[in-house]
Amino acid sequence: MNLFKQFKQYPTAIIGLILIAIIIFIALYAIITIPYEEAVRLWRGNEEDTYRNPQKVPPVWVNLFRKDKFPESFSIYLTDEENKEVVVEDNSEDGLINKTYTYKFDYNYSTYLQEIILYGRNSFQEKQPFIEAFIITPDGRNIRVVNGGMSPKYVFRFSQDSKLKRRVKSDAIKGIFSTPESIKNESPELLKGEYTLVTKVRSFEENTKISVELVAHGRVFGVAGTDHLRRDISIALLWGAPIGLTFGLIAALGISILTMTISATGTWFGGFVDLLIQRITEVNMMLPFLPILIMVGTFYSKSILAILGVTIMLSIFSSSIKTYRATFVQIKQSTYIEAAKVYGASNRRIIFRYMLPKIIPMLIPGLVLSIPSYVFLEASLAVLGLGDPRLPTWGKLINDAHTNGALWNAEYYWILEPALLLIITGFAFAMVGFALDKIFNPRLREQ
Amino acid sequence: MENKTEKDVVLSVKDLRVWFELKKFGFGSSGFVRAVDGVNFDLHNRESIAIVGESGCGKTSLMKTILGLYKPREGSITYLNKNISKFQKSDLKWYSSQVGYVQQDPFDAIAPFMSIRKILEEPLIINGVKNKKEREDRIRNVLDEVRLTPVDDFIEKYPHMLSGGQQQRVVIARAIILQQHLLVADEPVSMLDASVRVEVLRLLEKLQEKYGLAVIYITHDLSTVRYFSERIFVMYAGRLVEKAPVDDLLANPKHPYTIALLTATSEPDAANAKVYKEIPPGEPPSLVHPPPGCRYHERCSKKIEGLCDVKEPSEFDVGNNHLVSCWLYK
Numbered sequence: 018m019n020l021f022k023q024f025k026q027y028p029t030a031i032i033g034l035i036l037i038a039i040i041i042f043i044a045l046y047a048i049i050t051i052p053y054e055e056a057v058r059l060w061r062g063n064e065e066d067t068y069r070n071p072q073k074v075p076p077v078w079v080n081l082f083r084k085d086k087f088p089e090s091f092s093i094y095l096t097d098e099e100n101k102e103v104v105v106e107d108n109s110e111d112g113l114i115n116k117t118y119t120y121k122f123d124y125n126y127s128t129y130l131q132e133i134i135l136y137g138r139n140s141f142q143e144k145q146p147f148i149e150a151f152i153i154t155p156d157g158r159n160i161r162v163v164n165g166g167m168s169p170k171y172v173f174r175f176s177q178d179s180k181l182k183r184r185v186k187s188d189a190i191k192g193i194f195s196t197p198e199s200i201k202n203e204s205p206e207l208l209k210g211e212y213t214l215v216t217k218v219r220s221f222e223e224n225t226k227i228s229v230e231l232v233a234h235g236r237v238f239g240v241a242g243t244d245h246l247r248r249d250i251s252i253a254l255l256w257g258a259p260i261g262l263t264f265g266l267i268a269a270l271g272i273s274i275l276t277m278t279i280s281a282t283g284t285w286f287g288g289f290v291d292l293l294i295q296r297i298t299e300v301n302m303m304l305p306f307l308p309i310l311i312m313v314g315t316f317y318s319k320s321i322l323a324i325l326g327v328t329i330m331l332s333i334f335s336s337s338i339k340t341y342r343a344t345f346v347q348i349k350q351s352t353y354i355e356a357a358k359v360y361g362a363s364n365r366r367i368i369f370r371y372m373l374p375k376i377i378p379m380l381i382p383g384l385v386l387s388i389p390s391y392v393f394l395e396a397s398l399a400v401l402g403l404g405d406p407r408l409p410t411w412g413k414l415i416n417d418a419h420t421n422g423a424l425w426n427a428e429y430y431w432i433l434e435p436a437l438l439l440i441i442t443g444f445a446f447a448m449v450g451f452a453l454d455k456i457f458n459p460r461l462r463e464q
Numbered sequence: 465m466e467n468k469t470e471k472d473v474v475l476s477v478k479d480l481r482v483w484f485e486l487k488k489f490g491f492g493s494s495g496f497v498r499a500v501d502g503v504n505f506d507l508h509n510r511e512s513i514a515i516v517g518e519s520g521c522g523k524t525s526l527m528k529t530i531l532g533l534y535k536p537r538e539g540s541i542t543y544l545n546k547n548i549s550k551f552q553k554s555d556l557k558w559y560s561s562q563v564g565y566v567q568q569d570p571f572d573a574i575a576p577f578m579s580i581r582k583i584l585e586e587p588l589i590i591n592g593v594k595n596k597k598e599r600e601d602r603i604r605n606v607l608d609e610v611r612l613t614p615v616d617d618f619i620e621k622y623p624h625m626l627s628g629g630q631q632q633r634v635v636i637a638r639a640i641i642l643q644q645h646l647l648v649a650d651e652p653v654s655m656l657d658a659s660v661r662v663e664v665l666r667l668l669e670k671l672q673e674k675y676g677l678a679v680i681y682i683t684h685d686l687s688t689v690r691y692f693s694e695r696i697f698v699m700y701a702g703r704l705v706e707k708a709p710v711d712d713l714l715a716n717p718k719h720p721y722t723i724a725l726l727t728a729t730s731e732p733d734a735a736n737a738k739v740y741k742e743i744p745p746g747e748p749p750s751l752v753h754p755p756p757g758c759r760y761h762e763r764c765s766k767k768i769e770g771l772c773d774v775k776e777p778s779e780f781d782v783g784n785n786h787l788v789s790c791w792l793y794k
Contacts, residue, residue: 019550352573356635360587360642361560371588374577 024457028417029153033448036441044262047255056256058410070247071131071234071420075430079186080237085127087236095120096228097215112223114146118216120231125209127191131234135163135216137171138228144221148173148229152193160184160193167218167227242430244414245421247319254434255410260410261442264325265392272332273384280338281372284345285364294338301334314403321405324398328391337383348372378457386450389443411435465752474528474646474678480539482525486752497751499525501702502539505525507646512672512679512709514689516725517699520748523682526699530680531565532556543646561591564639564669564677566649570631580607580634581619587642602639602641610637612668629660633667640671642788643771645671647679654689678748686729698722701759703748707779708786718788720744720764758791766792 024030032171051059059066069092080086093119095103106117139146145166148172152160164171175181175189185192187200193212195205218227241251281296295452315326346353354371362371399412400419418424419433477490482500507513515523528534531542534547541562548559560574567573568724574583584603593599604615610633612618625630632652635749649668653661669692673680681693689696689710693781698706698721706719717723724744744763749755755762771791780793 211772352567352569354574355533356565356567356573356638357586358533359563359565360638361557361590362586363590366590371575375575 020456024452027452027455029448031451033445033452036445037449040258040262040438040445042440043255044259049261051252054303056252056409059252060248060256060407062248067243067249068134068136070243070249071238071430072247073235073245073423073428074131074234074236074238074243075428076240076242077174077428079126087128088123088126088130088233089122090233090235090238091122092450093120094228096218097350101119113221114218114227116218116226118218118229120214121211122214123211123396124194126236127207129194129207131190132177133190133234134232135171135173135228136232139167139169139171139220141169141220141222141225146218146220146225146227146312151215152213153213154193155208155212156196156199163461166369181243187358196419220316224433237304242418243429244431250414250431250434252267252412253414256409257411257414257435257438260321260408261392261395261439264321264386264395265388266323268332268391268394269330269387271329271337271379271382272315272339273337273387275333276335276337276420277327277341277373277376278381279370280341281345281376283338285368285372287458292333295342295343296336298336298338301331302336304331306331310398311401311403314398319405321395321408324403324405330404344376344462345372346377348375355452359463361390378429382450382454382457385446385453389446392442393439396435398440400452406458411439472508473506474509474511474544475680476505476540476542477503477505477526477530478505478540478542480526480529480541481537482529482534483537483607486673486708487532489592492792494577495752496681498754499751500529500536501751501754503699503704504700505697505704505707507678507680509725510672510676511693512677512681512693513697514681514683514693515697515699515704516683516686518684518725518748519686520751522702522751523699524681527650527680527682531563531648532559544548552713558590559589563643564642564644566632566635566647566652568651568654570628570635570768571623572632574638576623579619580623580626581635583623584638584641587638592643606637606641609640609671612637627660628656629664632656632660632664636667636671638678640675645676645677645678646672647677648682649679652681652683653789654683654685661688662691668692672676686714686726698725701754702751703759703789705760705790706786708788709784712784712786716735716784716786716794718782719760719790720766721760722785730744756759768792 019454047056053397066371070092071090074090077089080089093102094100098105102120104119106118106119106438108115111345112174135150137148146167147165148167149164149169150162152162160181161184162175163178175193178189181189182192187202188207192200192206194208196208198207214231216229218229220227230372239249239251241249241254244250279294283291296378309331310324310327314324317323349372354367357371395404395410396412396415399410400416404410404413404416404418414435418428423429423431480500480503481498483496483498486495486497488494493617501522503526515526519740529536532567536549543562543673544556551559553722578586581603585599586604588599588602593602598709603619607615609615612633618626625657626634636652636777647668652668653664656664660794665688666700668679671677672692679692681689683689693710696706696708696710696780697704698713698719706713706717706722708718713722714726717726727741728743744765747764749762751758755773757765757771757773757775758777763765764772767773768791777789777791779786779787779789782793
């Protein structure tokens with residue numbers, strides 16, 4: 018209670034606390050809405066998970082800051098008869114399907130769609146169903162897109178069809194969405210207005226089921242955009258929070274507690290034990306931390322648990338052992354410990370009940386401050402390509418962005434989003450840590 | 465005093481030597497600090513003794529050896545006919561519930577992060593009082609005993625919320641909560657205000673009478689001695705130079721060092737400001753290389769040449785149970 022009252026004196030600490038709360042909320046939201054297995058599966062970027070996503074596009078909200086809007090992605094099941102946006106003309110006879118679906122959509126954007134795809138699924142025994150599609154442009158052109166048989170897993174990509182290319186005398190999407198007069202120009206004029214997609218399907222067997230989905234890849238997607246494998250970046254942004262925080266928290270807590278305990282044990286027993294701990298510390302302080310981690314990541318395992326374990330092991334015997342020792346030597350001389358010895362307290366009891374509690378107030382600010390540094394460590398390792406390959410994390414995003422040349426292609430969102438979350442995390446913990454430092458060690462308080 | 469018999473002896477210290485090795489380069493030895501060098505005394509049941517001496521005379525080392533914190537180099541300490549340096553683990557446990565320890569600086573003597581309840585509960589837990597209710601009762605009783613009342617006001621408090629006198633009462637409470645038989649008080653009032661000294665001493669005296677404690681009271685301040693000690697031992701450079709009942713020693717000091725010490729004791733009297741007191745010249749001898757013969761001879765004004773600086777004096781009885789190690793009383 019008293020602590021909270023003192024805490025309220027530092028507005029920055031309150032902001033830090035709110036930011037930490039937000040990050041924890043993101044972490045919990047991620048764990049609850051996307052279970053771990055689901056997140057790992059989505060991050061594998063399988064075709065069935067990502068076929069609706071455009072590739073390497075910024076998030077939807079960038080349109081808020083633009084006069085010329087980017088086209089948004091959309092998809093619709095043309096064969097879904099309950100959908101009122103699609104007009105159906107049914108000429109089916111004798112159980113043979115013969116339907117025409119008419120779908121109208123407005124196109125008022127200033128750039129072209131990335132891709133339009135027709136996904137068809139059907140079941141037939143011997144005779145393939147037939148599909149035929151036209152696009153009617155606002156200026157009245159009727160462009161035949163495709164006509165032909167449908168395989169069971171039918172995919173028709175507009176931009177990759179050479180016949181369509183020839184028909185519009187240009188790149189397919191550009192040809193459809195530009196005025197025909199300007200198509201030969203260097204930058205053709207985009208034709209805004211209402212486009213109509215007319216799709217006819219016919220089956221030649223009874224009991225054939227046909228579904229057709231129209232997928233349009235725009236130039237923006239979702240709240241966070243997509244990466245080179247069409248994966249939704251928001252998955253990694255969300256899941257980076259629990260992974261990073263858990264890593265940071267376990268590393269910081271584990272290292273602090275172990276370091277403190279080892280330091281106290283060495284100081285209490287003195288002699289050979291102390292000597293051994295001090296020498297191990299000195300040797301360990303000379304060992305290069307990052308190169309060893311890189312070696313472990315390269316030759317042994319990139320699993321996050323292995324990296325966490327090695328991080329903790331290498332960090333236990335750090336200079337903190339010496340810092341704590343200085344305090345413990347002082348505590349060891351306290352007469353309350355002498356008294357405890359006189360009334361028969363065991364060595365273990367003296368270390369854990371009499372020495373450690375005295376140093377905890379000194380430890381807490383440092384502990385809070387060290388959490389983000391381990392979050393950063395995890396991210397840095399991922400950036401260096403040593404992240405757990407299965408896990409969607411902030412560091413992994415930056416690594417992917419870097420290896421795919423995001424900054425050269427102006428895909429700033431890809432790097433800025435995870436970087437911003439990392440910065441906020443560091444900032445939040447630092448603000449809280451500094452305030453705690455001032456509360457627990459009042460001598461540092463500014464005048 | 466005369467009616468005390470061998471049977472009543474609680475603690476017997478025989479020819480005790482506590483030496484600390486001076487390390488050279490971390491492993492070699494360059495001699496010893498002879499903090500305690502040949503101390504003999506018996507402490508009887510229900511008796512309180514005071515050990516008096518200037519800083520560095522070895523009284524704290526003597527006390528800590530009695531408490532089992534230091535190991536004696538030679539000699540023995542027997543508690544109820546058991547040699548404490550030959551204790552097994554179970555004996556040590558038993559011994560730790562037999563001796564209470566009251567320290568000099570009350571603020572350092574109690575853990576600052578523990579509540580009063582926790583501070584007093586610890587010895588009980590360690591010494592196997594398993595019943596929580598019993599522990600609580602004993603804590604309340606002992607707080608009542610040291611007059612930290614009303615108990616409910618104090619039991620939840622932390623040391624920094626108490627005054628120095630109250631903290632020292634907590635230390636005393638801890639030293640008697642296991643119903644100890646022997647209390648070692650190391651300058652228990654030297655860090656307290658003059659106004660609370662008497663209170664704390666009276667409390668110790670009352671507790672000693674009530675529980676029949678044997679008390680070793682260590683001090684450098686002769687003015688507080690008479691409150692509850694029966695005998696005074698004067699310690700100088702690792703040895704006891706004079707042992708006598710309180711009144712006898714204060715009225716009739718024999719050893720030149722005791723006389724000097726008594727002279728140096730200040731009484732709050734305005735007249736003292738104008739009086740120049742005779743202080744023995746020089747400094748206490750080095751404990752690493754103690755002088756031959758009587759250790760006080762270098763500072764002594766009554767030194768007998770050829771005797772004091774050659775041969776160590778043995779204890780001479782000057783009557784009335786008054787023992788003094790000085791050739792003057794041969």
